[in-house]
Amino acid sequence: MASPPDTSKSIKLERYNSYLRRIHSTKLLNASSKLLFRVTLLIALVLILFFTINYPPLSDTPHHVPTHYHSFLSTNFFTSSSAIGGAAWEKQVRHSATPRRQNGMSVLVTGAAGFIGAHCSLALKKRGDGVLGLDNFNSYYDPSLKRSRQDLLVKHQIFIVEGDLNDGPLLTKLYDVVTFTHILHLAAQAGVRYAMQNPQSYVASNIAGFVNLLEVAKVANPQPAIVWASSSSVYGLNTDVPFSESHRTDHPASLYAATKKAGEEIAHTYNHIYGLSLTGLRFFTVYGPWGRPDMAYYFFTKAILQGKTIDVYQTQDEKEVARDFTYIDDVVKGCLGALDTAEKSTGSGGKKRGPAQLRTYNLGNTSPVPVGGLVSILESLLNIKAKKHVIKMPLNGDVPFTHANVSLAYRDFGYKPTTDLLTGLRKFVKWYVGYYEIQPRIKKENGVNTSNPKISA
Ligand SMILES: O=C(O)[C@H]1O[C@H](OP(=O)(O)OP(=O)(O)OC[C@H]2O[C@@H](n3ccc(=O)[nH]c3=O)[C@H](O)[C@@H]2O)[C@H](O)[C@@H](O)[C@H]1O
Numbered sequence: 010m011a012s013p014p015d016t017s018k019s020i021k022l023e024r025y026n027s028y029l030r031r032i033h034s035t036k037l038l039n040a041s042s043k044l045l046f047r048v049t050l051l052i053a054l055v056l057i058l059f060f061t062i063n064y065p066p067l068s069d070t071p072h073h074v075p076t077h078y079h080s081f082l083s084t085n086f087f088t089s090s091s092a093i094g095g096a097a098w099e100k101q102v103r104h105s106a107t108p109r110r111q112n113g114m115s116v117l118v119t120g121a122a123g124f125i126g127a128h129c130s131l132a133l134k135k136r137g138d139g140v141l142g143l144d145n146f147n148s149y150y151d152p153s154l155k156r157s158r159q160d161l162l163v164k165h166q167i168f169i170v171e172g173d174l175n176d177g178p179l180l181t182k183l184y185d186v187v188t189f190t191h192i193l194h195l196a197a198q199a200g201v202r203y204a205m206q207n208p209q210s211y212v213a214s215n216i217a218g219f220v221n222l223l224e225v226a227k228v229a230n231p232q233p234a235i236v237w238a239s240s241s242s243v244y245g246l247n248t249d250v251p252f253s254e255s256h257r258t259d260h261p262a263s264l265y266a267a268t269k270k271a272g273e274e275i276a277h278t279y280n281h282i283y284g285l286s287l288t289g290l291r292f293f294t295v296y297g298p299w300g301r302p303d304m305a306y307y308f309f310t311k312a313i314l315q316g317k318t319i320d321v322y323q324t325q326d327e328k329e330v331a332r333d334f335t336y337i338d339d340v341v342k343g344c345l346g347a348l349d350t351a352e353k354s355t356g357s358g359g360k361k362r363g364p365a366q367l368r369t370y371n372l373g374n375t376s377p378v379p380v381g382g383l384v385s386i387l388e389s390l391l392n393i394k395a396k397k398h399v400i401k402m403p404l405n406g407d408v409p410f411t412h413a414n415v416s417l418a419y420r421d422f423g424y425k426p427t428t429d430l431l432t433g434l435r436k437f438v439k440w441y442v443g444y445y446e447i448q449p450r451i452k453k454e455n456g457v458n459t460s461n462p463k464i465s466a
Pocket residue numbers: 199200201239240241242292293294295303304305306320321322330331332380402407408409
């Protein structure tokens with residue numbers, strides 16, 4: 010009989026093989042679960058990234074501008090202040106916007122850290138109206154000047170929200186917190202000549218930004234009355250003098266002027282369709298303390314003090330170029346007059362309920378001065394002879410002259426400019442040398458001293 014086969018070896022082998030299979034399958038399982046874990050992690054990260062980019066939380070970021078506007082906005086736009094949307098922030102917003110007098114207004118001032126915006130904000134606050142500022146603090150000119158204006162406003166309990174006109178959710182949020190009775194819309198891309206360098210910034214602020222503001226205002230309940238900054242530049246190459254509101258404005262000389270003119274047409278549309286009360290103010294070369302460094306009177310002062318040459322423009326036929334320079338305090342009175350006489354908007358729920366007020370006014374000085382005259386006044390106030398380089402005006406959007414007829418503004422809200430160029434520039438120079446801590450060779454008899462002057466609004 011054959012001996013039975015020795016199975017012990019094959020059983021051992023089988024057990025060993027099964028052990029190896031188990032180890033192998035466990036390893037496989039481990040490897041596949043690791044892979045699964047990594048893939049899940051990656052998907053989660055991608056999803057988080059996607060939602061963060063497309064739906065940024067309102068409360069976490071002060072600036073949430075639609076991505077397609079990013080290219081229009083200056084890099085400085087992204088400087089941040091306190092987080093928007095929190096309880097502390099809402100408290101500041103409410104406090105700033107609450108009027109302190111009976112029947113006072115609650116005004117949203119856009120461009121509040123700007124030249125005219127800062128002066129108007131102070132004037133409104135001083136008489137007991139509530140003011141909330143909005144400004145993007147862009148770097149078109151030295152933002153530290155805007156910060157200094159902000160410091161001044163903060164001292165007067167005026168809070169400026171740091172944000173952009175194109176930020177719809179932010180504007181909506183402001184309306185959720187405050188029932189504004191009025192908007193004084195002064196935020197804009199200003200400057201005639203800069204439009205050749207950065208045309209898109211004019212479209213972004215003066216057209217897209219304005220439309221965005223009106224879109225939010227039209228659905229507000231109640232709708233606010235809006236007073237906003239147009240410009241004397243809309244008269245373009247008009248030769249009828251003085252410029253009256255009924256004159257032609259369809260031949261602008263710069264893109265800046267064209268965007269302001271577009272603003273006037275846009276205002277007409279929102280008034281017509283939605284019953285928004287709209288008043289456009291055509292400002293004529295506004296100057297004064299805390300002014301804009303991109304304007305001629307300002308950078309001429311700087312250049313004269315530094316002994317640098319200034320370009321003084323002439324027309325092509327060698328005539329003097331002239332401007333109806335208007336002092337800031339006069340313009341502030343005009344802005345407040347326009348706000349005081351603005352009628353209520355008539356729409357509600359985004360629908361017009363009746364005809365609403367639509368107005369346009371010149372706010373000028375009614376007495377043009379040639380640029381040469383401006384330079385002579387500065388020479389005399391600074392007691393320094395300017396190094397003048399008289400050249401023909403380059404084709405840069407400038408117009409040869411401006412001259413306002415202000416009878417409409419006088420009739421409707423008593424607008425009457427009272428400051429001549431010498432008086433206004435004296436106040437400007439006094440502020441300038443104080444602000445920049447300059448000790449110029451200023452004649453005492455010019456009434457300019459170097460003590461640090463206060464804003465005169
Ligand atoms: O009323 C307005 O709606 C506009 O006013 C202002 O524009 P303008 O009236 O052009 O003021 P501004 O630049 O100070 O030039 C003053 C004079 O100096 C001449 N000028 C200028 C530069 C130069 O180098 N040389 C020179 O002679 C120049 O030819 C001009 O005659 C605002 O900037 C603008 O934002 C808008 O608000």
